[in-house]
Amino acid sequence: MKTTDSVLESAGEAYGYIKAYVNQQVEYYKLDIAERVSRAISSALTMVVLFVLFAMMLGFLSLALGFYLAQELNSMPLAFLIVGAGYLFLTLFVAVFRRYLVTNPVLSAVIKVFFQEH
Helix, strand or coil, X not given: CHHHHHHHHHHHHHHHHHHHHHHHHHHHHHHHHHHHHHHHHHHHHHHHHHHHHXXXXXXXXXXXXXXXXXXXXXXXXXXXXXXXXXXXXXXXXXXXXXXXXXXXXXXXXXHHHHHCCC
């Protein structure tokens, strides 16, 4: 009778340890996922802010270039047409090489954030 009680008591203790271990593992994975998601969101927000600032800078530089070319060419429409054509060629270049310029770097960054070891 004593051995049966001892076995049951040991089984109860083992169950308690296993339950505590599983709960700790679940909490660990929750924290790990939360950290990775927050790091990904932080990176995305940083990229958005940098993109907006870059777009503003590019807009002002485009205007400056357009006005400079207008003075040099004595034609404002022609100057801004040249600037627009430059952006057209840049857009076509990015569209053709988007896998190497956009897709692969974004995928690499996301994979790095989610699968980076601490």
